[in-house]
Amino acid sequence: MTPAIELTRLRKQYGRRTAVDSLDLRIEPGSVFGLIGPNGAGKTTTLRMILDIIRPTAGAIRVLGEDPRRGGPALRRRIGFIPGELRLDGRMTGRRLLDFYSEVSSPVTSGTIDRLADRLDLDLSRPVHALSKGNKQKLGIVQAFMHEPPLLVLDEPTSGLDPLVQREFLRLVTDARDRGQTVLLSSHVLSEIQQTADVVAVLSQGKIVAEGDVASLRLGAIRRVRVGLAATNATVIREQLGALPHISELDVRSETDIVRVSATVDGDIDPLVKWLAQCRVIDLAVEEPDLEESVLRLYGEPSRPETGERDA
Template sequence: MTSVIDITALHKRYGRQTALHSLDMQVQPGTIYGLIGPNGAGKTTTLRTLVDVIRPTSGSVRVLGEDPRRGGATLRRRIGYVPGELRLEGRVTGHRMLDFYSHVSGPVARGTVDELADRLGVDLSRPVRSLSKGNKQKVGLIQAFMHRPELLILDEPTSGLDPLMQREFQAMVREARDAGQTVLLSSHVLSEIQQTADEVAVLANGRIVAQGDVASLRLGSVRRVRVELEETDAADVRRVFSEITGVEALEVAPLDSILQLSATMQGAIDPLIKALARFTVHDLTIEEPDLEESVLRLYGATEAQEEGAR
């Protein structure tokens, strides 16, 4: 199967700063590929090379079987692109702006623009410059999706969208995949990638530190836990929870008439829940760690493996 995107030994340097280090990545047809990492990891630089906004220092990039530097307007019409820093200004209405884009990107089926505008809840009769950041982002999404391109390249596409619209966007992405389109989606929001992507690459400091399907990477296997217990013996609580496999950074502290416990939990959550059943629980919060923490764990594990191999 020919890859829709094929990146080999991609290296990008800005003066003395290296943004990408010998990046290798392949995206297969009809899939949603998530590129995830903290700000400054190299996500936007990677995506911009795919649409020839910037040129690699070395290495090769092929998109839909072509070199972006030579594909020109013909190749760009086969791609729907939302940049990470979307800037839409001007006196024209959303309808007029999208009509202009349709002449650039290719024919748009009748009614498609209005259908997408209704789904995203944006008024295209208003001047673009009067729209909020979130509504400008919606216009950007419409211009990327409206001509049903073979490939969608979306850089932080839900920036400025409320949770309801984020879910609608995720539905649009899944529908595009089901229609045979390929989606490359970058984000620094862990849950967004987990809910949409088939394959994931985790980028840190310009290097891919892990890649594969979402389940195999177990990006959500580490959880942050906060518990309020009816006041009891703090030493006993500490002993019980410190013996649970996977519990780290355990802290136990009394506060007024309750006992506060916080920890990170790696792996199965069941042993923690069974331990909590011994006590009277007033409050329980279990949340995924922030992306920085997840990436650092993967990055640290990768470095340890490389050091061991040496």
């Protein structure tokens, strides 16, 4: 089966700086592919080359079986795109803007725009310039999804959205995959990747340093734990917790009749849970670090952003 996207030894240089370095990538049709990494890793540069917004220094790109440099408008109509920095303005209403986009994209089935707007709680009667950042982002989502393209390329698509709308967006992604569409999703939000992506590639310093499913990459294995214990001997607790595996950044402090503990768990949390079961726990919070921190912990420091690129 022809891959939806295939990159072969793709490279992009800005002068002496290398933003993307010999990138090989294959995305199968009908899948959700997560592209993640810290700022400056090369994610946005890669997406822009896939869409022929910028040209690579070297290497080959195939999108839906075609070279994007030669595919022209016919290929672009088969792609839905949300840029990382969406800029929408003007006095026309959201509906008129989407009607305009529908004339230059592939045909849009009657009622699809209203259905998507309802799902995202988007008022199409308001002028675009009067919309909040979140509502402009909703407009961007509708224009990308409305013609049900074979390929969706989404760069930080939930920026500015409230949690309920983020959840509905993830359902849109899942629905698209169920219809056989391919989704390339670049995100800093770990939960988005965990809930939607079939395969994930971790980009660092312009190179793929890991690829696989979320579980195999251990992206959810790092957690911050804060707990209050009905105890007074902080020294003993510090010694016991320090002897447990996977514990780091341990901080133990005594308060009146309570010991406050904070720690980072990098790996199996079960030993800590079993230790806590022996104590009287007053309060407990377990949090994931953000995606960028997870990637940095697992795969090292990012490169510096390239000149002229938001996320080279």
